[in-house]
Amino acid sequence: MTALSAFAAALTAPDRRPPPEFAGRAERRFAVYRNNVMVGLIRALETRFPVLVSLLGEEFFRAMAREFTRAHPPSSPVLMSFGDELPDFIGGFEPAEEMPYLADVARIEIARTRAYHAADVPRLGTDAYSELTPSNFEAMLIDLHPAVAVIHSHHPIWTILAMASGWQPAAAIEDWQPQAVLVNRPDLDVLVRPLTTGAALFLEALGAGRPLGIAATEVAQDVPDFDLPAALATLIGDGLATRIHVFGGDLP
Amino acid sequence: MTTKNTLAAATFAGSLAAALGMVAAASASPVAPQPNMDKCYGVSMAGQNDCAAGAGTTCAGTSKVNYDAKAWKYVAKGTCETIKTPKGMGHLKAM
Numbered sequence: 248m249t250a251l252s253a254f255a256a257a258l259t260a261p262d263r264r265p266p267p268e269f270a271g272r273a274e275r276r277f278a279v280y281r282n283n284v285m286v287g288l289i290r291a292l293e294t295r296f297p298v299l300v301s302l303l304g305e306e307f308f309r310a311m312a313r314e315f316t317r318a319h320p321p322s323s324p325v326l327m328s329f330g331d332e333l334p335d336f337i338g339g340f341e342p343a344e345e346m347p348y349l350a351d352v353a354r355i356e357i358a359r360t361r362a363y364h365a366a367d368v369p370r371l372g373t374d375a376y377s378e379l380t381p382s383n384f385e386a387m388l389i390d391l392h393p394a395v396a397v398i399h400s401h402h403p404i405w406t407i408l409a410m411a412s413g414w415q416p417a418a419a420i421e422d423w424q425p426q427a428v429l430v431n432r433p434d435l436d437v438l439v440r441p442l443t444t445g446a447a448l449f450l451e452a453l454g455a456g457r458p459l460g461i462a463a464t465e466v467a468q469d470v471p472d473f474d475l476p477a478a479l480a481t482l483i484g485d486g487l488a489t490r491i492h493v494f495g496g497d498l499p
Numbered sequence: 500m501t502t503k504n505t506l507a508a509a510t511f512a513g514s515l516a517a518a519l520g521m522v523a524a525a526s527a528s529p530v531a532p533q534p535n536m537d538k539c540y541g542v543s544m545a546g547q548n549d550c551a552a553g554a555g556t557t558c559a560g561t562s563k564v565n566y567d568a569k570a571w572k573y574v575a576k577g578t579c580e581t582i583k584t585p586k587g588m589g590h591l592k593a594m
Contacts, residue, residue: 377519381512463514464506475511479518484525 258284259320288316291326296333296356299349301411311340327364331357348402355408355439358396358430362437365394370486376479383493384460389453389482390490392431397442397450399427405441431485445473446481453482458494 250268257266258281269277289312293300300308315336321329334350334357343349370392379387398404405426410417427447428439442450445466452462467473482488 373519373522376515379515381508381515384506384508384511460506460508460511463511467506475506475514476517476521479515480521480525483518484522 257281259316285313285316288321288329289313292316292330292333295327295330295360296353298352298356298408298411302346302349302352302407303343307342311337311343314340327360333357348400348404348407351398351400351402351404352408352411354398355404355428355430358398359437359439362394362396362430362432365392365432368392368489371483371488371491372486373483375488375491376483379491384463385458386493387459388456388492388494389459389488390492391450391454391487392489394430394432394437395450395454395487396430397427397447397454398430399425399442399444399447399451401425404428405439408439429481429485429487431487433486442481443474443477445470445475446478449473449475449478450482450487453488 250266253266254268257264257269257277265274265277265281289309292312292315293305293308296308303311315330315333318336319332323329330353334353337343337353338350403420403422403424403426405428406415406420408428409415425444427442427444429442429447429450430437430439432438448466448470449462452465453459457465463475463478466478467475
């Protein structure tokens with residue numbers, strides 16, 4: 248290990264021991280440096296997870312972020328991916344166990360960052376769908392835009408997100424139902440909006456490579472009130488697709 | 500591949516036509532303009548790593564070197580306390 252890599256490793260080491268070269272008088276100075284690295288990383292997490300900060304409060308969030316950073320220091324100098332493991336970390340974080348919805352809220356915030364930085368692939372407009380011939384829906388594959396993500400939860404995450412973001416007043420959630428959201432970046436701004444369970448499963452199936460007709464059939468079997476026209480209207484109207492093709496090639 | 504219980508192509512085509520109708524109806528109404536933002540790749544957190552040193556000081560946050568990692572445990576002061584749920588989640592009490 249070089250002196251530089253030993254120095255770097257000591258900065259985020261859980262046992263907080265300075266490298267031997269910094270023993271003695273330099274130890275306190277090293278501690279200041281290490282603390283500033285930690286504070287900087289916590290600030291980066293605050294920037295990426297503003298809804299969690301709102302839900303937990305600054306003090307709780309910062310303390311949790313500190314524990315997280317010790318367990319999962321950044322693996323890349325590019326900070327936009329730092330915190331990708333936070334949802335799973337929260338799921339096992341004992342002080343937050345009273346709020347089991349936090350991990351899914353964190354997943355929405357991760358999807359937002361990814362959507363923001365996703366490639367600007369051209370989206371299919373309405374014309375691409377009105378030209379489809381009704382013969383081969385069961386072989387038709389849809390490529391979703393890289394900015395598109397679906398997150399669904401056992402908890403009412405849309406309502407929680409909207410209340411924590413100030414989009415609707417915070418209040419008692421009487422009807423504790425599973426909810427799903429769509430993350431997308433139609434132009435330059437990332438948008439989050441609620442999805443029905445059926446639409447969420449349908450879009451996820453398309454994203455996983457299930458053909459259009461098969462995905463529709465499967466979701467209709469699982470979700471009794473699945474509204475296929477509404478789900479297709481979301482797919483088409485929100486411009487979620489970049490390409491329609493069949494097994495082995497483009498449409499003729 | 501088996502094709503048990505699949506939607507008839509005509510049913511799917513009907514849904515697609517209905518969806519196109521819904522999209523056309525939605526786009527006929529005016530869309531609220533989105534605020535413009537400059538898009539900047541890979542640097543959205545630039546500055547977060549910097550030491551916020553003022554004149555003649557050491558760095559911001561230095562006083563937290565001896566932060567007590569456990570004292571915060573019962574002090575979630577965010578909106579989770581105001582979002583009350585029938586299951587009692589979100590109420591963080593001092594124990």
